[in-house]
Amino acid sequence: MAQQEIPAQWRREVCAILATEKTGSKIRWTGDAETRYEASASVVKMRAGDNNPVWQNEIYQPICDYLSGRQATGCPVTMDYPPGHTYEFLFSYRGETFSGKILLFKDRQRVLVLSAHLADFEKLSCE
Numbered sequence: 001m002a003q004q005e006i007p008a009q010w011r012r013e014v015c016a017i018l019a020t021e022k023t024g025s026k027i028r029w030t031g032d033a034e035t036r037y038e039a040s041a042s043v044v045k046m047r048a049g050d051n052n053p054v055w056q057n058e059i060y061q062p063i064c065d066y067l068s069g070r071q072a073t074g075c076p077v078t079m080d081y082p083p084g085h086t087y088e089f090l091f092s093y094r095g096e097t098f099s100g101k102i103l104l105f106k107d108r109q110r111v112l113v114l115s116a117h118l119a120d121f122e123k124l125s126c127e
Contacts, residue, residue: 002126003073003074003075003124004073004074004076004126005071005072006072006074006087006089010087010104011067011068011072013104013108014063014064014067014104014111015063015067017104017109017110017111018061019060021057021060023056025110026109026110026111027056027060027110027113028110028111028112028113029112029113030112030114033101033113033114033115033116033117034056034113036116036117037054037059037113037116038054039117040096040098040116040117040118041054041058041059041093042054043118044093044096044118045094048094059093059098059116062092062093062094062098063091063100063102063116065092066089066100067089067091072089074087074088074089074090074124075087075124075125075126075127076126077125079103082103082112083105083106084103084105084106084112085103085104085106086102086103086114087101087102088100088101088115088124088125088126089101090119090124096118097118098116098118098119099115099116099117099119099120099121100113100115100116101113101114101115101116
């Protein structure tokens, strides 16, 4: 299966939730996603000479920038738990390619960040 356009409604709903920056309530992270993001963002910041701390909300805008584009494509991901709709995609953060995977819960009011880190592959799982 090849990448496909990520549905516009999913993208709008995810970006609206990320725009709230309500990490911990509307925006949850898996432990692995949090650890890998912090390590990746630290590396990217150090390369740019930025020694400021890494904050989770710094990644929300780059994700939404990608998802708001006309050609936002990715791979649907089937998961047994938690219930919702998940997409995997590649996006740019400070000039580096990052891998993102986000689940929009069935209530369409919350997301779970499953991945947001330097891409360790050139292609997505569906390619």
